Amino acid sequence: MSETISILAGEAVLLLKQLIAVPSFSKEEDQTAGLIGLFFAKKGIPHFRIGNNIYATNKYFDESKPAILLNSHHDTVKPNKAYTLDPFSPVEKDGKLYGLGSNDAGGPLVSLLAAFLFFYDRPGLKYNLVYAASAEEEISGKNGIELLLRTPSFNPPQRQWAFALVGEPTQMQMAVAEKGLLVIDCTATGIAGHAAREEGDNAIYKAVKDIEWFRSFRFPRVSDFLGPVKMSVTVIETENKAHNVVPSQCSFVADIRVNELYTFEEILDIIKSNVTCDIQPRSLRLRSSSIVLDHPIVKAGLEAGRTCYGSPTTSDKALIPFPALKIGPGDSARSHTADEYIYVDEIKEGIALYVRLLEKVL
Template structure:
């Protein structure tokens, strides 16, 4: 295995350098999708392309067997304005591979791709499918959500995100809420009207101070933060009739989105309009074969405060990958080459444990 592992590690790093050098902002991932397609077709592996999503199946795929999905994304955010390096230059210095998307989630993506290659010709008890997906950074509908119905039934998934190869077994849900406070316009000099901004402040204070009762052992309490506020009029002497504000809501697995909305509407006077209820909190059972295999390999588990494509998967999924979440979206982003090499080896061990369990 050592020679094969070295070849896979080298191929993965080379692929990541190509991906870094190719801009792939969300909804603009066609060129990196082509790179990934070529990576597999060049190895005589048939590719299914749906939009900017690239899907490959193990050689001896058997619909009668359970299927393990390996998934990560190949889109990136725009470069942080504080970059001091060329974000598209895949330079290696002191063991660090620099470049936009190197850590989030390029290192995970190529590590899972290499792990798929390792199992491509195996005839184990599980099928293995690899899916490189688009639009994860914007929670778009053209990514994992687009291909779910084209995948076979999935028994479980490994979602590649930078977790230092520890196991994120739960994720907070994300619900963005638009709130609208209504008043009545009037002339500020005559103290006329009903100030919608002042009415909004009362509700904002409630969002700031409210504490949810149910606290998760993995994710802690649910939280709400008001992040944007605006009025429609721009004149200084007009009392605003409408004030809008946005609430970023991070919800643990103890509450449904519907329960949270019910609580909010019972306490505020503003209109409460959720933008989406797609990105729900998720968790995988601690006795699931993936988690048990990871524990056997010395991996720890935790609850993740961030969301990923895991939130859109209607089957058990474990978030785990090389790199560090703290580096994501930062200037001069990087991942250690050794993190990728070790990540591939550990992914292979993890999948072997599940296959042999």
């Protein structure tokens, strides 16, 4: 098996270098989708494209069996200005492969693909395997994994999904829970007036009182894996820029990271009962998620010496409506940083561990 893993790792690293060399910002993943499709085509593996998402199924796919989803994303953020290397030049040096998207999530993407290939033509599997390279993950877009899951050819009504492995850089530890993301637009309303006279009702002062509540309030339910709900006010502005006008409106944005012990509806009800401003959630899609610790894939990870933790960051796991485990090679701390990299050995080790986990359930 080790020789097969080594061959697959070589192919995976080569594909990752090709992907790094092509810009694939969210909503602009056309070329990397094409590269992944070409990779499948050269291996004679039937594959399908929906938007900028590419997917394939194992050779002996049987709709009567439940399916395991192997999912990671091929879009990237834009490179930050601190890069000293060309973000689109895949440079391998001192055991590291540098390049935009190498760690987030190119390494997990190609490692999951290699694991899929390992099992692709094996007959008699207990589960089907569905590999999906999705788009728009970095912006939580609706034309990524969500598009796939609402497309009948990918997700027909009769299909049973057992669970998903979501490839993100976790150092191959198991993110069994993930905080949800709730962004709300808040608007405090007053009355305009001239700043030189005792006129108006200053909306900024009203907003400040509510902002102080967001800063100081603590939700009582604290998760063992995800900790407390965290609220941060990140943007504030008024509708006018004149120094001598008492503003009639002040808007601010609250970024709320929600643990699995609260629904978004509960969070919103608590906020509404404590502030005077108008609040409007931007989306209720990116909910917190968790997988039970006695799930077979989690047990397989524990047997392999993996640890469980709660992830503060949001991924496509939030949009998958069945049990999902986030795990992959690389380190989340490197994501979105200048001169992003992944160790080549991390990819080989990631493939081997993905195979080991799947062997336990297949």
